[in-house]
Amino acid sequence: MTVSNWHTYLVTDASLSEGRTTLEIVRAAIDGGVDAIQLREKGTDARFRYELGRELRELTAEAGVDLIVNDRVDIARAIDADGVHVGQSDLPVAAVRDLLDPDAVVGCSTSTLGEARQAEADGADYLGVGTIYGTTSKDVAAEKDGVGPERVADIVASVSIPVVGIGGITAANAGPVVEAGATGVAVISEITAATDPAAATAALAEAVETAKTVED
Amino acid sequence: MTVSNWHTYLVTDASLSEGRTTLEIVRAAIDGGVDAIQLREKGTDARFRYELGRELRELTAEAGVDLIVNDRVDIARAIDADGVHVGQSDLPVAAVRDLLDPDAVVGCSTSTLGEARQAEADGADYLGVGTIYGTTSKDVAAEKDGVGPERVADIVASVSIPVVGIGGITAANAGPVVEAGATGVAVISEITAATDPAAATAALAEAVETAKTVED
Structure with missing residues (x-):
């Protein structure tokens, strides 16, 4: 488990996949070099996520890609995922930590410095920081709707766990986010809604690599 | 843990409580002699159910009342509940069984004989059978919208675990349901929406007792 090596991280959402299955999108993302997958699929029932999760576990294990489950520790354990990602209205990080084996990864969504410090203190292994650029638009001009790369820099400066x-x-x-100190970037639509999700993943990975070179 | 002694079983739903909190309703149900509480609260986030669940655990433990969590094994474990209840679109019974300690209770909602047999084979400790009378009406005339007490009799005849x-x-x-072989009855609105939830619980318990006397 090398969270600090996650450059590209795909959060699944079949509703944005333009008719393709999550399995197809994830397979393409793996082809494109994705490092981690988060099974989210908000609004679907637990049975659906359990069945899908078992298929994703098979795919990701074969490819050496980490698999994280959003919100539900029980589904994560049942499908033998690598960890769980929680938001501020999910189970508290400390409770999640207690329910998982010590080597499992716990991630937490944070948008403020206070949330970030709390999550680290409670045992989180990494933070998802955002919304960086706002979720409804894809251009940098929408930065005012998000916390911006500056928030990443602030949080990276005050915690010692990886930030995505x-x-x-x-x-x-993606460049400014990585230059601000993020280990990598997590996306939904950039890969899921892309005409060629494998190429979109590769392009994202390249943008992260390039920014890391600048950073060094 | 004596599932076979559950006569009255309250499933929580704050949206039907006419402005009272779930904690108030549960406290009243305990006063009225309820045997088991299921934390459901569909549509609320996990953090809410976790916080509420911890309070319910304190109340129920003190009263010697069983506490079951709907759908989520992780919340059940985190609040030290007595068990988990799943429906047909939740985690499979076998997966839930695997995630819990051997002495934890696993319940499953079933409406057909096939589902009931499967749940028992997969390790369920009890079955919730219904909808008995339909959920939108409270009078026996609505029986045609539900599976009726006859379905309880059919299922009781072909499984060896308790049926609610x-x-x-x-x-x-409630009488015909118990006379058909149910151990007890589970309700939401009969207690939750009652002007006097304690009295409603006591009346329900009495109806079950009376039917059991007839049955013996």
Whole structure:
């Protein structure tokens, strides 16, 4: 488990996949070099996520890609996922930590410095920070709707766990997020809604790599 | 843990409580002699159910009342509940069984003989059978919208685990469900929407007792 090596992280949402299955999108993302997958699929029932999760576990294990489950520790355990990601209205990080084996990964969505410090203190292994650029638009001009890369820099400066930026991130605007200190970037639509999800993943990975070179 | 002694079983739903909190309703139900509480509160987030669940655990433990969590094994474990109840679109019974300690109770909602047999084979400790009388009406005339007490009799005859009837059950129509072989009855609105939830619970308990006397 190398959270600090996550450059590209796909959060699944079949409702944005233009008719393709989540399995197809994830397979393409793996082809494009994705590092981690988060099974989210908000609004679907637990049985659906359990069945899908078992298929994703098979795919990701084969590819050496980490699989994280959103919100539900029980589904994560049942499908032998690598960890759980919670938001501020899900189970508290400390409770999630208690329910998982010590080597499981716990991630937490945070948008403020206070939330970030609390999540780290409670045992989170990484933070999802955002919304970076706002979720309804894909261009940098929408930055005012999000917390911006500056928030990533602030949080990175005050916690010692890896930070992944999320929200409105594309290959074109990923650079500043990584330059601000993020380990990588998490996306939904940039990969899920892309005509060629594998190419979109590769482009995103390249943008992260390029920014890391600049950073070094 | 004595599932076979559950006569009255309250499923929580704050949206039907006429402005009272779930904690108030549960406290009253305990005063009225309820045997088991199921934390459901569909549509609320996990954090809410976790916080509420911890309060319910304190109340129920003190009163010697069983506490079951709907759908989520993780919340059940985090609040040290006595078990989990799943429906047909939740995690499969076998997966839930695997995630819980051996002495935890697993219940499953079933409406057909096939589902009931499957749930028992997968390790369920009890079945919630229904909808008995339909959920929109409270009178026996609505029986045609539900599976009726006959379905309870059919299922009781073919499984060896306790059966609780659910759906449209009131003190006035609980009798036939128990006479059909149900251990007890589960309700939402009969207690939750009652002007006096404690009295409603006591009346329901009395109806079950009376039917059991007839049955013996």
